[in-house]
Amino acid sequence: MSDAPGLTVEHVRGTVTVVAVTGELDHHSSPGLRSGVLELVRGGHPHVVLDVSGVAFCDSSGLSALINLWHNARADGGSLVLCSVPGRLDRLLRMTGLDQILARASTVEEALAGHPALRDADGPG
Template structure:
């Protein structure tokens, strides 16, 4: 890693059962546990639908992808969901190459992720990536 930007997490609650967690910095073996802990905490607090706003993410390795899969499983076990929003191009490529993008919906914006949660039956089957 060249940047060594620490991971910062900020949360907003656009609805009772939804949390948007904005992730800034690098998601790697050192920082992934903090992301997992905070995400699972939000789900346990009654916000089973989680959106990760990844626009400010500068780097993500396989630990970050494994963390996202773990968060998805935890959310689904509690009748929730995990969506990714505003994934930067380097992360979109990683999601595509590894197949994780097939498991976790990635939408162009946080607003579109929130609409998908609010109206899951109205969401298009295939989301276009930018």
Template sequence: MTDAFHIDVPHTQGALAVIALSGEFDIATAPAVRARALELIANGHPDLIADLAGVTFCDSSGLGALIGIWRCAKEADGSLTLAAIPERLGRLLSVTGMDTFLLTHPDTQTALAACQGNRFTA
């Protein structure tokens, strides 16, 4: 049985938006995540925080979506920050070297505080 997948946007302010994911982030759900993130970027929120606390599984498609979102955010002079990374996804990021260039925070509140202290509130 698969976990129902949800994408929520609980916070937007200026250039910053939080996209919260829950359930299985895989080949079936990655396109929707990428599409929603690119929509946020196109609508003036190029600085994204991906809240991954509710992600129960992530495969290479989910990782590919994160890489694609990061690239699109950078092209829009933005960023992608990951928050509340589940242990298995953290290991996947480490093995692939993604953890060397993606900003991470232990939870969304910490990520928001860090981002709001930067240019995102301008």
């Protein structure tokens, strides 16, 4: 993941990984986002919580990367949750209808607290 600028793996627990994304999601950075996160998904961490609080800009290439990650995570039996979505990105997701497809949480903590893969890993509660 070190060759994917703007991505930081913040937390790994079981099959769930938190990845913080910073900067712009555009045609220059989207391939790095895709390859970095897909490396995690295919490496046994198919449940990804993507902290996008540090995303300053997102264009159609960025949206395409998010859709691609969602499809790939699901294909590997996982999930993608966006959290801490900034206002501009939130509006873009709503305008394109992606807010109906991509799961979102207010914070990383909220995403992890309600994550089914973590509940299943912890056993009966």
